[in-house]
Amino acid sequence: MALFEAVRWTFRGLVAGTCRPTILGLENVPKEGPFIVAPNHLSFFDSVIVQALMPRPVAFFAKAEYFTTGGVKGKVMKSFFESVGSIPVERGEQAASVQALKTLLDILEAGKGIGIYPEGTRSRDGILYRGRTGVGWLALATGAPVIPVGLIGTENLQPAGEKGFKPHHFTMKVGEPLYFDKTGPDHSLPARRQVTDHIMDAIAELSGQERSTSYNQSKATD
Known part of the structure; x- marks a missing residue:
């Protein structure tokens, strides 16, 4: 835990000093008990930004290759992602798969x-x-509050076609918790869809993004 907090504080200081972000609504994160953070997603750095800036630890998935790459770079990557609480998941495995969701369910419980x-x-x-x-399945299965997050401008931290970290101002808006009745893991798909759509409405209000009724498609480099 000491290493975890040290890495979070170090990255938080780096982000604050180089990007001077606008951060709103941290008081909306529950001080105790399980919670689900649901952000929009614009940048490779979104997860570590949320993990560093939230007042409580947040576990995200990360590609398994970040934990298995060889050499000095690989050791640094593995140490970093482990220390910020990332969970390795194999490339091509959907975050909504049964096993992946079970992992998140265990953390919430x-x-x-x-x-x-x-x-x-x-x-x-x-x-x-x-x-x-x-996200709707997790909310209904556990009754944990969902914290919608709107990230604005994080795509500028690594512009398309570039590598590395490019300091740039961004905004993170943390919305008020959304509460849904706990129904356990066995609930209808329409109920799950209704909850998910409600969460997306809250994210859209925070981020101000144009919306699509289609699903985003993964690419090999994601």
């Missing part, structure tokens, strides 16, 4: 926070795509 992108993958054109229903 332990009273901790998790992060999930309802869009599934990052938006490359700035549009907010239709939400996949994994």
Whole structure:
């Protein structure tokens, strides 16, 4: 835990010093108990930004290759992603798969926070795509509050076709918790869809993005 907090504070200081972000609504994160963070997704850096800036730890998925790459770079990557609470997942495995959701369910049942992108993958054109229903399943299965997050401008931290981190101002808006009745893991798809759409409406209000009724499609480089 000491290493985890040290990495979070270090990255938080780096982000604050180089990007001077606008951060609103951190008081909306529950001080105790499980919670689900549901952000829009514009950048490779979104997860670590949320993990660093939230007042409580948030576990996100990260590609398994970040944990298995060899050499010095690989060791640094593995150390970083482990220390910020990332969960390795194999390339091509959907975040809404049964096993992936079970992992997140276990974390929530332990009273901790998790992060999930309802869009599934990052938006490359700035549009907010239709939400996949994994987030709705988690909300109904656990009764944990959902914290919608609107990220604005994080795509500038790594412009298309470039590598590395480019300091740039961005905004993170943390919305008020959304509460849904706990029904357990067995509930109807329409109920799951209704909850997911409600969460996406809240994200859209925070981010101000144009919306699409289609799902975003993963690309090999995501």
